[in-house]
Structure formats: structure tokens, C-alpha cells
Amino acid sequence: EVQLVESGGGLVQPGGSLRLSCTASGFAFSRNDMHWVRLTAGRGLEWVSTIGAADDAYYLDSVEGRFTVSRENAKNSVSLQMNSLRVGDTAVYYCAKDVEGAFGIWGQGTVVTVSS
Amino acid sequence: QSALTQPASVSGSPGQSITISCTGTSSDVGRYKYVSWYQLHPGKAPKLILYYVTNRPSGVSDRFSGSKSGTTASLYISGLQTEDEADYYCSSYTSSNKWAFGGGTRLTVL
Numbered sequence: 001e002v003q004l005v006e007s008g009g010g011l012v013q014p015g016g017s018l019r020l021s022c023t024a025s026g027f028a029f030s031r032n033d034m035h036w037v038r039l040t041a042g043r044g045l046e047w048v049s050t051i052g053a054a055d056d057a058y059y060l061d062s063v064e065g066r067f068t069v070s071r072e073n074a075k076n077s078v079s080l081q082m083n084s085l086r087v088g089d090t091a092v093y094y095c096a097k098d099v100e101g102a103f104g105i106w107g108q109g110t111v112v113t114v115s116s
Numbered sequence: 117q118s119a120l121t122q123p124a125s126v127s128g129s130p131g132q133s134i135t136i137s138c139t140g141t142s143s144d145v146g147r148y149k150y151v152s153w154y155q156l157h158p159g160k161a162p163k164l165i166l167y168y169v170t171n172r173p174s175g176v177s178d179r180f181s182g183s184k185s186g187t188t189a190s191l192y193i194s195g196l197q198t199e200d201e202a203d204y205y206c207s208s209y210t211s212s213n214k215w216a217f218g219g220g221t222r223l224t225v226l
Contacts, residue, residue: 035215037162039156039162043119043219044203044205044217044218044219044220045154045156045162045205045207045217045220046217047207047214047215047216047217050213050214050215058213058214059214060214094161094162099164099167099173100150100167100168100171101148101150101152101167101168101209102150102152102164102167102168102207103152103154103162103164103207104164104167104173105164106161106162106163106164107161108161109161
């Protein structure tokens, strides 16, 4: 069974940092593109970042330079390092496995709250 | 990145059919077939219901179907059921190696 499990969310002050992790099982992780998508109260679903099987990385404009995505194939995991966090980054963050250019399998999500 | 445009809400009665539109630009929906749709129930993770415009993942009801014409994609739901009441989002790959989502549509089954 394909499964994704996120961790690392929490409450952080504006300007702070968090590192989210997503552990995958049930598929050939190293061969798949992986995504981070967030669900915000005001903007709905929002794509955040993608890391390709070749380690190529792409970012939402508003997080470029603040967030860094990485993967560790030996551990079947993908991470999202989030620095200089803003109130607007408050969301449920999901990792998702790519399926033909779509977000095919989702984790259960991890909540990030940025507040003073 | 600009979000795709969806109606804020649609409604229908059980058994009826509804359509949700998703309008983009020539840089996303109009250029690529990587258009997908997601169903969100409160408190649950999003669920992929259509990908590559018309393809249904295994286990998704054939009451869900999709199409695309120019810069507008559409999600059709036939034979509405109460469990279809949810938020629906479209998404498209864009020419900037990024993805865009629509603002979401709340489906109410009356």
C-alpha cells in the first residue's frame, strides 16, 4: 500500500524556521517526483514545491529563497526546510506523490502555525 | 503565480448533474493536458479524482468525468449523491515549471 506520512509541523513565531519531513512507503520512491502542497484558510490549496527524481527543484514564487526542498532516497524521505516564516505561511502542509503531472497520493498533512 | 478561476459554489439535487469550470490561460490550462481535479472533505486529505484532463484513478466513480476546451477545463459529476458534497479544486501545470490551483468550488447537494 502506498503511504505518505508527514511530520515536523508546529507553532513558530514570524521569522522562525521549521523542517517538515515526509516518509514514503509502498512504491519506488527514488523514481518519483514529489510535491509539497498546502491548504490555507484564505487561499485554499496552494502548490508550494516540487523535487524531481533528478533532484531538480521548483518553488512557489512567494517561498522562493525561504524554503528548500530536498530528498534522501536511501530513507524514502523528502523534506521541506522553511526559513523566515510569515503569518501567511500558516497552513496544513501535505506531501504528495506525482502521478502523471498530478498530485496522486497525499499524506495526512502536518499543521504549521506562524503566530506571535 | 496566478490562480485558476473557479466558481465559488455550485449546487444540485440528488440524482442531478453539475459542472464545475476552471479557467486558466494559454500558459497553463490552454497549453498542457496536465489538468487535474481534487475532492476535499472537511478534516480529510485531498483526493485526486481526475488527472490528465479525463483520466480517473482506480476506485474513483465513473460519475466523475472531465474535459478541456481552450483555456477552460470542466469537471462533470452525474447522478449526484450526498457524499459528493465537498470542495473541489482544479490544478494545472504551468509553463514556469510550477503548478497552479483554482480557488476551489463548494458543492452543495440539496
